[in-house]
Amino acid sequence: DAEITQSPRHKITETGRQVTLACHQTWNHNNMFWYRQDLGHGLRLIHYSYGVQDTNKGEVSDGYSVSRSNTEDLPLTLESAASSQTSVYFCASSESWGGTQYFGPGTRLLVL
Amino acid sequence: GNSVTQMEGPVTLSEEAFLTINCTYTATGYPSLFWYVQYPGEGLQLLLKATKADDKGSNKGFEATYRKETTSFHLEKGSVQVSDSAVYFCALSGILTGGGNKLTFGTGTQLKVEL
Numbered sequence: 001d002a003e004i005t006q007s008p009r010h011k012i013t014e015t016g017r018q019v020t021l022a023c024h025q026t027w028n029h030n031n032m033f034w035y036r037q038d039l040g041h042g043l044r045l046i047h048y049s050y051g052v053q054d055t056n057k058g059e060v061s062d063g064y065s066v067s068r069s070n071t072e073d074l075p076l077t078l079e080s081a082a083s084s085q086t087s088v089y090f091c092a093s094s095e096s097w098g099g100t101q102y103f104g105p106g107t108r109l110l111v112l
Numbered sequence: 113g114n115s116v117t118q119m120e121g122p123v124t125l126s127e128e129a130f131l132t133i134n135c136t137y138t139a140t141g142y143p144s145l146f147w148y149v150q151y152p153g154e155g156l157q158l159l160l161k162a163t164k165a166d167d168k169g170s171n172k173g174f175e176a177t178y179r180k181e182t183t184s185f186h187l188e189k190g191s192v193q194v195s196d197s198a199v200y201f202c203a204l205s206g207i208l209t210g211g212g213n214k215l216t217f218g219t220g221t222q223l224k225v226e227l
Contacts, residue, residue: 033215040219041219042116042201042217042218042219042220043156043201043215043217044217045214045215048214058214090155090156092156100146100158100161101158101215102158103148103155103156103157104155105153105154105155106154106155
């Protein structure tokens with residue numbers, strides 16, 4: 001069955017370190033998204049991609065970057081981790097613009 | 113811009129009680145509306161959706177009707193079970209700069225169902 005996976009599921013890091021969160025989907029979807037989930041804010045869009053070599057900033061993109069070198073993967077990099085980036089991160093993908101987004105299980109990140 | 117407002121939780125109900133979780137939205141154009149559910153330790157799963165006014169989405173006994181006149185998409189279930197305990201998110205789709213769709217989420221409502 002097609003799926004979307006994220007790794008690691010849990011990560012503890014220190015402020016100032018670079019961290020990369022992996023997202024891999026086997027749906028063959030062109031559209032991929034990164035969200036962060038924080039209490040009282042719901043989910044907020046960090047970055048998104050329409051296809052290979054395409055990346056775009058979402059509403060809370062400062063301090064984050066993504067790259068899309070193939071259809072299956074959209075890694076999220078925190079250039080210099082800050083305590084404000086402690087959160088749960090979700091990756092999602094969709095086949096079409098208005099289509100259902102399928103979410104990964106999430107990565108819980110703690111920045112000390 | 114687009115926004116979604118949900119009732120705050122947690123909502124605590126006894127098994128077999130009737131459930132309503134309110135959701136209202138502000139949006140330009142004609143967005144699609146969604147309810148997602150998040151079980152403990154998991155990602156979000158689509159529960160139901162509606163793509164135009166007066167559409168009713170339904171799944172697993174849950175229903176929601178797209179009401180354009182009241183800009184609402186309230187989630188209902190006639191008889192909840194303990195297994196329905198989860199966090200429920202209302203969301204709408206909007207247009208991203210440069211094309212494509214973006215989901216705007218409410219803050220989520222936690223539902224606890226007790227025996």
